[in-house]
């Protein structure tokens with residue numbers, strides 16, 4: 600057996616085991632935007648045209664803010680993207696990049712600055728509302744969150760989980776902790792490897 604085939608089989612075996620054990624999972628990503636991936640029966644939910652589970656324009660946010668993308672009001676992405684998170688009553692926005700500002704604000708939040716308490720409660724509950732709908736729709740085994748939000752998720756977690764505990768019918772008899780993935784870049788590499796293993800046909804000389 601050639602080495603490519605061996606590596607491919609090993610990777611496929613490991614990845615399939617990982618996917619099969621968790622048949623239904625939700626993975627929310629919050630960074631420059633907000634999105635969710637849903638693995639259902641071991642397969643990524645992809646919709647009829649390859650695109651599914653858009654959550655950015657759920658209208659649960661500030662009803663006075665107009666979304667520049669869909670032109671409606673109250674889209675959650677305006678408050679939960681990094682630039683939306685930086686826009687609050689405590690942080691004074693500067694001309695520095697969003698990333699630099701985010702790192703400074705996240706550091707202040709992690710250090711326990713009480714001025715951010717209302718901000719954490721408000722945005723944490725907003726994340727909880729999105730999870731509440733997704734959890735009741737899909738009844739997942741596992742729920743993950745990652746992206747820049749993971750820098751402050753432990754401070755947001757109590758408010759998000761409070762909404763889930765209070766409203767989620769599907770998990771009324773079990774505990775469903777949100778698993779915060781601080782290594783989202785690594786997770787994406789695993790995901791890409793999975794796709795490669797599924798699609799790669801080296802003996803045919805092509806990727807697909």
Ligand SMILES: [Zn+2]
Nearest residue numbers: 656666669674
């Ligand atoms: Zn919108």
